[in-house]
Amino acid sequence: MKYNFDEVINRRGTYSLKWDGEELIKQAGLTERYDEETIPLFTADMDFPVPQPLVDALHKTVDHRIYGYSVFPEEYYTAIQHWFKKRHNWDIKKDDIIYSPGTVHAVNVAVKAYTDPGDGVIIQRPIYPPFTSAIEGNGRQLINNALFYNEEGYYSIDFKDFEEKAKDERTKLFILCNPHNPTGRIFTKEELNKLATICADNGVLIIADEIHGDLIRCDQTFIPIVNTTENPDHIITLTAINKTFNVAGLHCTNVIISNPDLKKTYSEALGFHLPSPFTIAALIAVYHEGEDWLEQLKEYLDETIQYVIQFISERMPKVKVTRPEGTYVMWLDFTGYGITPEEVHDRIYNKANVLLEDGKLFGEEGLDYQRICISSPRPIIKEALERIAKEFEDLK
Template identity: 35%
Template structure:
């Protein structure tokens, strides 16, 4: 068994990475420790790099066919990791999950139709419908005493009307890193089925369940869910290959599938670029052990943050993610205004984190921090944050 080294510090500057190159435009300074973009600082697994390198040895990069092995690797992975028996005809490539949300909006809704989201949630869920001239309906999550969330079905009933055509589900949830129970997903499926609402289930963090938790694919919870759902997935978060763009859609319902896949094919949006299938096949056929070791390391990083906050900055409360490498930090006990919180994190701690307010209602007084990084970098970040908090 190969032991992977997640403590290796890799200098990403000069690689064109968003995490560093966008600091100056977005924060006005480039001396911040970046723990914001949702990719990891770990080297992409060598078996993926080698698979792509082998193809790059051939000197011609012309038009290519999509290998059938791509679909079988996805089918086998879903069965192995999530006990979901996906059929070949349910699958297609999409050039990114946020793009996929935009595609579904344009195929299945008209300007003025409504899209339901559950803040605090990944901000493109709001921005993409708005930019496509759809109205966004908010069904805020309810915060429980333990810091995790419940869906508010009473509010959902109140805000939903006949113009609501889509529901965008974050499963697992981002930024809280929460996995939804089968019972919650069943209730949501029944609600949406009764009202002819299509559910887009973003399951990009599905393979990153932590601390014994398990991900439940939305489409598997009952027949209603299968009949109304379009699931998006990708190996990008798990194997740190977001730049390869290797996303896919799973659509069990024949009617939804025919309409969506026909539109994708008409616009040649279902054809992957040359390296996407190669990277995906390598990830899903050789990646089990790497994934296991990576998740164990991420769990260690989460525990490190928890212990550090408890000992040095008790005013900051991290919510333990049940899935993903993102930690939802609660600064409420420091009693800071939004401006003061930004000053604390940016100008005092010199950290680039995701501002909780960007995720919508319920994100106030929070920051999202990426712990998919070597422990030494994470320790530096926490020490900078502790020093900043002590200064106020």
Template identity: 35%
Template structure:
């Protein structure tokens, strides 16, 4: 058995994912973290840091920035410079910082639903106008950008920023170089900046292209948000980074980080990032292969035993975006069906905004035994629903 077959205990560690329905027979397959122990390189780095006995104020060192830039070079072939890196405690915090630093109250910001719910809140909570550019879903379940509508929206003078989800959460698209080039050309033409949330970049199953790497034009308007948190299952370390090639944008973001007193990195966060980026690549390769197996297994089993639910294996992320409209359930009933009948906690698609109704998001970064039990529970619940009709 691999380490991924034998998850660690979540008892008594205040796990957000596992404690929601603590003591109940409900599989937690919702919040986006893995059921696996962090990589040995991370655990070893943390142990060494704790062993020093000093956990005081910690600087964002040149070594830290080099680890981030080096990972980008090795993993994605992009020569990001260490001086472009700015630390922030989380990607959602980074997006909020970017909105405040690069737009003014009353400016408009474009997002592309169905998309990670905080995209909406970082716009509205900062007093900016929200503009929706919903993705187009083809008959085969593949999502595309609605470029015709987007161009009209970007032409509006009040639109100053687009928040791109790349790879896209929850639909699992990894945008191609051609799509990103087209997006960059449109944004450059209309003077619109791009905050690219690339937190799932390392979880792409084919090559991932950082937005800022595609052209000088793209680099000039790009603010990349990245983190080792999803990649190496260390979200609790509260570490993320913005990579900003444009010096003017970098200065604006740096000033906003200072205003918010957001530049303080924890001692363990520093150690975890170095351990992850400098030693976690082999672990990641094994984790991705294991998760891919889970996704393929679940998609195949649902096609066989619960064809009312459609699941396409994504191009990236450890998620599955389940089309449950074939069950014929209204939104509140759909959530209750999975929670009460299948006894699985998923993320309701409606929380991801327009285009999410009738869908559910499943986290497949679990043991194979959990994936098999989830498939069994869903099949039994669907069979019971059929019989009731």
């Protein structure tokens, strides 16, 4: 079927974090102003309806009228295996799949399972803020391998720095984000192989957050890091339907671990978790029948990204932005205006009444940046950009 991603659906009053979470958002210090006119583009979920086969599967589950404890059927595992073999040429064994009720939870479990207090964990800033929380909140040492940034806005890995930090005897873990949030980079096979090799040579485990791996530009290719090395025994991969199919509220992350010892350690640290019947039905439905929706979504996101780039070029040329290779987030550099990050924030959040995500949350490397999630119908994106541009007109 043909999906209409321009359809604007009112999410207020549906327990939505981004549209109904005024109190929580203010408590977190994200903004001072939040009201019925606020356009929230800060959190990485989508304002698009999910694939129809998913809706049908959930209706079938609802109509059964009993929602007790659930177990994973064989079809749950075969759906995962089929999806990743077809789309990423990745052969996953059933016994290597471990369910987790969320990706951030999975990262925290990994940090506690594979490191001790005081151990070092490498991340690559600017980076998704919960990685920092998972490290520092659990008493581990944050080791930053900051990404290089050139004049064209392209990010790359500082391998000399990475290797030096991997060799430090304190370093036990590396959390990889690929596609990278917030820069949108998809790391190449060569880059991933080099990271994997350095970590293997120095006894550093890799936690690979690949949950945006299906959300890539139509002309791009994503390669799981396990497919770039002959020995992936030191790699733990996080996958999820949450981002791909807009079902974050169903809490469905799958952790893929091929090393038996690492698998045992992780399972013991994770503890016992059962899924809801809705989670099971959702995964089976989207991995079997959601591909058509995803391809249409990717085309729509590509067009929105191009629109944002064109708009900024014409209306806010002092803002630097590049086309992300993956994800549905864009990383906006406001340095060209020559004003403080606080003033940038005030003009966008308080005056334009648009809620983005301040770059400082991603590390000091993001101080002059704003992250915008463009995973909303284009009319909403257009209105948000018009509001923001108006507040910067006096600085041309």
